[in-house]
Amino acid sequence: MNAPDATPVIALMDRLGSAARSASTAMAAASTAAKNAALLALAREIRAGAARLAAENARDLDVATRAGLAAPMVDRLRLTDKVIALMAEGCEQVAALPDPIGEMTNLRRRPSGITVGQMRVPLGVFGMVYESRPNVTIDAASLAIKSGNAAILRGGSEALHSNTALMALVVRALAEAGLPGDAVQLVPTTDRAAVGRLIAMPQYVDVIIPRGGKGLIERIAAEATVPVIKHLDGNCHVYVDAGADLDLAVRVTDNAKTQKYSPCNAAESLLVHRDVAAAFLPRIGAVFAAKGVEMRCGPRAKALLAAVPGAKLVDATEADWAEEYLAPVISIKLVDSLDEAIARINRYGSHHTDAILTTNHPNAMRFLREVDSASVMVNASTRFADGFEFGLGAEIGISTDKFHARGPVGLEGLTSMKWVVFGQGEVRT
Amino acid sequence: MNAPDATPVIALMDRLGSAARSASTAMAAASTAAKNAALLALAREIRAGAARLAAENARDLDVATRAGLAAPMVDRLRLTDKVIALMAEGCEQVAALPDPIGEMTNLRRRPSGITVGQMRVPLGVFGMVYESRPNVTIDAASLAIKSGNAAILRGGSEALHSNTALMALVVRALAEAGLPGDAVQLVPTTDRAAVGRLIAMPQYVDVIIPRGGKGLIERIAAEATVPVIKHLDGNCHVYVDAGADLDLAVRVTDNAKTQKYSPCNAAESLLVHRDVAAAFLPRIGAVFAAKGVEMRCGPRAKALLAAVPGAKLVDATEADWAEEYLAPVISIKLVDSLDEAIARINRYGSHHTDAILTTNHPNAMRFLREVDSASVMVNASTRFADGFEFGLGAEIGISTDKFHARGPVGLEGLTSMKWVVFGQGEVRT
Numbered sequence: 120m121n122a123p124d125a126t127p128v129i130a131l132m133d134r135l136g137s138a139a140r141s142a143s144t145a146m147a148a149a150s151t152a153a154k155n156a157a158l159l160a161l162a163r164e165i166r167a168g169a170a171r172l173a174a175e176n177a178r179d180l181d182v183a184t185r186a187g188l189a190a191p192m193v194d195r196l197r198l199t200d201k202v203i204a205l206m207a208e209g210c211e212q213v214a215a216l217p218d219p220i221g222e223m224t225n226l227r228r229r230p231s232g233i234t235v236g237q238m239r240v241p242l243g244v245f246g247m248v249y250e251s252r253p254n255v256t257i258d259a260a261s262l263a264i265k266s267g268n269a270a271i272l273r274g275g276s277e278a279l280h281s282n283t284a285l286m287a288l289v290v291r292a293l294a295e296a297g298l299p300g301d302a303v304q305l306v307p308t309t310d311r312a313a314v315g316r317l318i319a320m321p322q323y324v325d326v327i328i329p330r331g332g333k334g335l336i337e338r339i340a341a342e343a344t345v346p347v348i349k350h351l352d353g354n355c356h357v358y359v360d361a362g363a364d365l366d367l368a369v370r371v372t373d374n375a376k377t378q379k380y381s382p383c384n385a386a387e388s389l390l391v392h393r394d395v396a397a398a399f400l401p402r403i404g405a406v407f408a409a410k411g412v413e414m415r416c417g418p419r420a421k422a423l424l425a426a427v428p429g430a431k432l433v434d435a436t437e438a439d440w441a442e443e444y445l446a447p448v449i450s451i452k453l454v455d456s457l458d459e460a461i462a463r464i465n466r467y468g469s470h471h472t473d474a475i476l477t478t479n480h481p482n483a484m485r486f487l488r489e490v491d492s493a494s495v496m497v498n499a500s501t502r503f504a505d506g507f508e509f510g511l512g513a514e515i516g517i518s519t520d521k522f523h524a525r526g527p528v529g530l531e532g533l534t535s536m537k538w539v540v541f542g543q544g545e546v547r548t
Numbered sequence: 549m550n551a552p553d554a555t556p557v558i559a560l561m562d563r564l565g566s567a568a569r570s571a572s573t574a575m576a577a578a579s580t581a582a583k584n585a586a587l588l589a590l591a592r593e594i595r596a597g598a599a600r601l602a603a604e605n606a607r608d609l610d611v612a613t614r615a616g617l618a619a620p621m622v623d624r625l626r627l628t629d630k631v632i633a634l635m636a637e638g639c640e641q642v643a644a645l646p647d648p649i650g651e652m653t654n655l656r657r658r659p660s661g662i663t664v665g666q667m668r669v670p671l672g673v674f675g676m677v678y679e680s681r682p683n684v685t686i687d688a689a690s691l692a693i694k695s696g697n698a699a700i701l702r703g704g705s706e707a708l709h710s711n712t713a714l715m716a717l718v719v720r721a722l723a724e725a726g727l728p729g730d731a732v733q734l735v736p737t738t739d740r741a742a743v744g745r746l747i748a749m750p751q752y753v754d755v756i757i758p759r760g761g762k763g764l765i766e767r768i769a770a771e772a773t774v775p776v777i778k779h780l781d782g783n784c785h786v787y788v789d790a791g792a793d794l795d796l797a798v799r800v801t802d803n804a805k806t807q808k809y810s811p812c813n814a815a816e817s818l819l820v821h822r823d824v825a826a827a828f829l830p831r832i833g834a835v836f837a838a839k840g841v842e843m844r845c846g847p848r849a850k851a852l853l854a855a856v857p858g859a860k861l862v863d864a865t866e867a868d869w870a871e872e873y874l875a876p877v878i879s880i881k882l883v884d885s886l887d888e889a890i891a892r893i894n895r896y897g898s899h900h901t902d903a904i905l906t907t908n909h910p911n912a913m914r915f916l917r918e919v920d921s922a923s924v925m926v927n928a929s930t931r932f933a934d935g936f937e938f939g940l941g942a943e944i945g946i947s948t949d950k951f952h953a954r955g956p957v958g959l960e961g962l963t964s965m966k967w968v969v970f971g972q973g974e975v976r977t
Contacts, residue, residue, distance in 0.1 A: 144894065146917050221917060227939060233928050235938045241904060242950055325950060346775065346951045365560050367973035374975035412896065465573065473970075487667065489577050489652060489966050499971025508976070509664045509967060521671055521754060521964040522775040523952040535950040538938060539916050540903075542928025544796035546803035547937070 128308060132316035135271050136323025138301040139244045143269035145299045147241045151218040157264050157296035158214035164288040165207040165257065172198055175284035176253065183277050195251040196278055204495040206257040209513075213261040216512040217480040219530045220267045223539060224505070232545045237536040241267035242325045245533060246317045247515075248339060253281035259328075260289045260303045262515050263354040266533040269302045271324065273317060276309035283307070328516050328528075348528060350517045352443040353383030353471035355501040358460045358486070360477035361394040367498060368399055368476045369524045371407045374500040375474065381445050383517065384472050384494075388440065389451045390460045396423055396453050404430050410447065415439040417452040440467040457482050461489050468492060471519050472526075474502035493519060493526035557737060561745035564700050565752025567730040568673045572698035572787055574728045576670045580647040586693050587643035587810065593638040594686065604713035612706050624680040625707055633685040638942075642690040645941040648959045649696045652968060657915055661974045666965040670696035671754045672963060674744045676944075677702045677761040677768060682710035687730045688757075689718045691944050693742045695962040700753065702746060704758035705738035746775045747772040748936040757945050757957075777953055777961065779946045781872040782812030783801055784930040787889045787915070789906035790823040792942070796927060802835050803929040804903065810874050811954045812946065813901050813923075813933040817869065818880045819889045825882050833859050840875065844880040853880070869896040886911050890918050890925040897921060900948050901933035901955075922948060922955035 146154075165172070177200040219239050226236030247539055249255045256272055263270035274282040286305040293300050306313050306493050318327050318339055326345045329339045340347045356377050359368045375386035391399055400420060404427040407414055415435040416424060424430050439450040440463070454460045464473050474496035475486040483497040494504040504526065505516025511529030518524050524532030551733040575583075593603070595941050605627040634956050648668050655665030674697055678684045685701055690697035696872070703711040722729050735742050748758050748769055756776045758768045786804050788797045804815035813865045822827055829849060835855040836843055843853060844864040868879040883889045893902050903925035904915040912926040923933040934957065935943025940958030949951045953961030 144918070144920075148914075194798070229937065229939055231932065231937060233925075233932055233937075235932075238924075240920070244919070266818075299662035301609070341773075344770075346949075364973070369975055370975055371971075378976055442731055451913070485577075488669070489573070491573075491576070492673070492966065493670070494967040494969065496662075497971060498973050499969050500975045503664075503969060503971075503974070504967070505661065508660060508662075510658055520775075525969045527966050529841075535954050537615065537921065538923040538934060538955045539755035540923065540925035540928050542800075542926060543926050544800055545791070545932070546799055546929045546930035547807055 126312065126371065127310045129316050130280050130312045131308065132313055132320065133305070133306050133323070135306065136244070136320050139304060140323050141273050142299040142301040142488075143241065143243045144509040146264075146267045146269055147243075148227040149267060149298055153296050153298055154218065154264050154267065155214040157292050157298050158210045158261055160228050160295040161257070161261065161289060161292035162207040163212075164292050165203060165210065168284070168288050169200070171282070171283050172203060175280040178280040179278055188277065192251055192277075194330050194333050196253065196281070198253055198281060209257065210261045213513055216265060216530065217423055218265065219534055229500070231547070232543065234305050235539040236539055238539045239531075239534045240537050242533055242535055244269045244271065244324050246271045246273070246315055246324045246327045247330065248317070248327065248335070250332070250335065251278055253278045253285060255330060256282045256285045256305070257289075258374065258513075260516065261305050262513055262530060262533060264298070266530045268533050271304050271306065271317060272308040278307060303308070314339070315342065318345065318347075321345045330516060339455055346523065348516055348518050348524060348532065349520060351381065351519050352469045353385070353519075354387045354441060354443045354467065355384055355471055355504075356388045356390055356464045356468055356473040357501065358388045358390040358454075358464070358473070358475045359392060359395060359399055359417070359481055360460075360479060360489040361392040362478050363395055363399070363476045365395065365399050365477055369402050371474070371476055371498065371500050375502055376407070376412060376449050377410050377447070378500070378502055380447055382502065383443075384501050385445070386501050387442060387444050387449060388467070389449055390463060391420065391451070391456050392457075392460070393419070393455055394452050395419070400424055400451070401427055407449065412447040412449055415448065415450045416527060419453040420451040432466040443469065457485065461486065465491050469519060472496065472501045474499060474501050491535055493517070555741065557741045558745050560737065561735070561742055561749065562731050563751070564735065565673070565749050568698040568700050568733060569752050571728040572670065572728040575693075575696045575698055575731050576649070576672075578696060578727055582725050582727055583647065583693050583696065584643040586721050586727050587639045587690055589724040590686070590690065590718060590721035591636040591643075593641040593721050594632060594639065597713070597717050598629070598632050601632055601710070601713050604709040607709045608707055610896065619708065621680055625682065625710070627682055627710055629640045630852040631683055632977050635683050638692045642694050642942055645694060645959065647694065648963055653669065660976070661972065663970040664967055667968045668960075668963045669966050671962055671964055673698045673700065673753050673757045675700045675702070675753045676759065677743055677746070677756065677764070679761070680707060682707045682714060682890045684759060685711050685714045686718075687733070687942075688873070688944065691942055691956040691959060691962060692732055693722070693727070695959045700733050700746060702743055706740060743768070744771065747774065747776075750774045758947060760762070768860045770905065775947055777947050777957060778949060779812065780948050781874045781898045782814070782948075783818060783870060783896065783898040784813055784815045784900055784933075785817045785893045785897055785908065786815045786903040786930065787819040787883075787893070787902070787904045788821060788824060788828055789886065789904055789908060789911055790821040791907050792828070792905045792927050793907055794824065798831050798835060800905055800927065800929050801832050802934050804879050804939050805836070806839050806841060806876070807929070807931055809876055811931065812872075813930050814874070814875055816871060816873050816878060817896070818878055819883050820849065820880070821886075821889070821891060822848070822882050822884055825849070827830045829853055829880070830856055836878065841876040841878055844877060848882040849880040869884065872898065890915065894920050898948060900946070901925065903928060919937070922946070924930055
């Protein structure tokens with residue numbers, strides 16, 4: 120299997136890959152009952168193992184603190200009682216979701232006599248590469264189990280003790296349910312060459328899901344030889360149309376920007392139709408000023424905001440229109456038409472989530488159709504772009520690609536549709 | 549846009565890409581009526597331009613013949629009256645298909661008050677790389693128009709005059725319907741660097757569809773930086789189960805292998821359960837012997853076929869089990885169980901199309917679920933794996949991948965589903 124010069128880490132990854140491929144066959148054929156039993160067992164194991172998890176997590180925290188890791192990073196690493204309880208609940212929620220596997224749709228009789236339709240099946244094996252938060256280990260394991268896939272997980276080196284302890288619980292839960300222990304595996308080394316191999320063994324791994332910073336995801340997408348469900352940046356726009364309900368516009372724009380600054384679905388750019396700018400901008404500007412949100416403005420927007428007390432106004436540069444701040448900063452620009460708004464969003468946006476606030480129905484429908492983003496909204500906060508809010512019941516990531524899964528990715532994003540044909544001996548003539 | 553050292557061909561491709569990206573916006577917003585008008589205009593243009601097409605095609609044929617191109621290649625290049633008529637009819641058929649763009653599905657009210665669903669939209673721009681047959685130019689153009697995508701087409705250098713003449717008709721048809729002429733563009737050079745650029749400009753091209761030999765497709769998949777809808781080989785299996793209806797099994801196996809040898813959905817491997825082998829193999833062996841089909845056999849199969857008059861029997865090597873012959877050759881092996889059949893198909897097959905011939909319902913359903921192929925069939929010929937037979941109305945290719953489109957790819961494979969949200973001012977709390 121391995122070339123004579125294969126390094127130990129490549130040989131290790133090939134063993135993990137081969138085991139995952141074998142386990143994926145059993146997982147694809149596993150009953151809904153067995154998969155749910157494994158998920159409920161995992162919830163029990165997590166609750167019963169809370170003290171042990173906390174102890175192993177303390178080892179990671181100790182190393183991280185002594186290594187001088189920044190406080191927010193250390194926080195993300197921490198398995199508090201609440202995080203542990205949420206992990207267990209998450210497994211139960213995934214168990215309660217409908218099993219997507221095996222559903223057959225669109226069965227239709229063809230003139231030849233055959234009946235043709237599609238069946239939903241697992242993708243096979245997914246690889247997940249993530250940083251710091253150890254609870255992602257349980258998210259990924261539970262979604263792999265429910266979707267009938269096998270998974271190979273590569274967590275952050277700073278979380279290795281925590282992840283190893285969590286994985287022991289996953290393996291026990293799989294065994295309790297009679298499912299193969301190799302269905303979910305953790306890469307047991309922090310060697311970076313392991314990632315290089317994980318993303319380049321199409322014989323064993325069908326798709327890679329990276330979770331982390333833009334740099335990590337770009338590197339993986341550039342080097343992977345299998346498909347990547349990638350989530351790059353979220354430069355989300357709110358466009359306030361001519362004739363918008365201004366009370367609604369202030370409420371929704373405020374929520375989209377300030378309800379939380381760090382998520383990818385927070386608004387980063389505000390476009391305002393010139394006809395409502397004089398009425399709208401001072402109102403939202405006052406909200407932003409009160410919350411300390413810096414406004415990077417085009418000249419016309421800046422003029423209309425100049426009189427707002429305490430407003431932090433900065434001249435926007437070209438780079439601002441494309442920036443994902445993830446901070447109390449927003450770019451603001453006047454536009455002369457819906458066409459200009461759509462064109463700017465398609466040019467400067469990141470195809471993640473964009474909203475129009477309007478009372479004009481044709482404008483709403485044009486925006487929905489023509490803005491080329493994973494989630495497009497009318498009169499709602501961009502912050503709703505989320506697997507749970509959309510009703511997926513779970514979320515393994517958010518895709519900013521158009522291919523395969525787009526936007527929030529739940530269980531269905533880990534499946535594919537194959538064609539099924541039922542015949543009675545038909546032949547082609 | 550271009551680095552100072554950009555070669556002319558890269559600058560050329562970037563111009564095509566930029567024009568395609570612009571045109572894709574207009575195409576995404578185009579009405580069904582305009583798209584159908586363009587398709588019907590194209591059918592008229594093709595019929596009216598038949599003499600001119602034949603003349604331009606004659607130039608390609610002349611060059612090809614003088615260059616000593618093999619006769620089958622010259623045949624594929626030929627635009628006969630029949631091929632020209634079929635191209636025109638194809639455009640009319642695509643016009644008659646439902647427009648997939650804009651359909652909204654699964655709209656559901658969420659507890660937050662927002663209504664969430666999905667809208668089908670074009671992928672954007674696809675690049676197509678193909679060989680010899682100039683009619684692919686019209687196939688690709690008509691599917692691009694109907695699906696609201698823009699396309700950049702790179703045909704074979706041997707068909708450049710034919711393709712250029714066809715493209716002139718496409719541009720006229722687009723203009724007649726008021727659609728942008730850049731919606732479909734032909735790469736006007738045979739420089740191979742053009743392909744290298746086409747598959748590596750994600751800012752302009754969203755997906756590549758190669759049509760041609762395995763070597764071409766593997767090269768493109770390895771070098772592309774955008775998704776590739778790739779169709780590699782079709783090592784299709786027929787598995788004759790214990791208790792199969794032997795009359796049906798002979799008829800279907802014969803059809804799957806011999807109705808035509810060159811298509812990718814023709815059977816290349818026959819697996820037979822040991823319990824029916826003695827009754828079945830001599831019968832199908834006699835059919836194959838009569839048609840001159842060479843049988844590459846495992847030892848047990850060979851023993852059962854030894855008495856068939858005129859049978860061309862060869863000992864199979866390990867390589868035979870994975871081979872796509874596209875010729876009057878088939879590999880034949882006995883298996884001891886359904887499990888062994890499924891395991892062999894998943895190991896040696898190419899995940900294209902595989903069929904079980906059986907009267908046993910649980911076995912049929914296990915085969916459908918567990919064989920990891922794009923098309924899985926019960927009691928029907930593998931030759932049915934085809935966009936037209938499946939009812940797609942058109943086919944841009946067949947995918948052997950699991951990601952995005954799987955199996956025959958029609959209009960829907962050129963689209964993606966984005967999320968749409970209808971709100972009344974909801975905010976996230």
